[in-house]
Amino acid sequence: MRSQPVWHGTREEAVQLTKAIAANCCCEFDPTTGARAITCSAHSMIEDQRLLDGLAFVRYMAKRLVEQEFGPE
Ligand SMILES: [Zn+2]
Numbered sequence: 001m002r003s004q005p006v007w008h009g010t011r012e013e014a015v016q017l018t019k020a021i022a023a024n025c026c027c028e029f030d031p032t033t034g035a036r037a038i039t040c041s042a043h044s045m046i047e048d049q050r051l052l053d054g055l056a057f058v059r060y061m062a063k064r065l066v067e068q069e070f071g072p073e
């Protein structure tokens with residue numbers, strides 16, 4: 001049994017990720033049941049724990065690199 005992936009970023013980042021996925025979602029749903037028939041790549045992405053961890057890591061690294069280059073906010 002696969003475990004449920006967990007977001008290891010902040011709550012605000014989770015909200016941003018959710019909005020980005022919703023904006024890029026192209027899932028297809030069964031018109032009679034409303035159940036998801038085909039999962040889009042954006043939603044498939046959040047089922048991969050390593051990908052989520054990589055995304056959270058890159059967000060922190062990008063912020064750190066910008067601060068090193070241009071100073072803190
Ligand atoms: Zn989708």
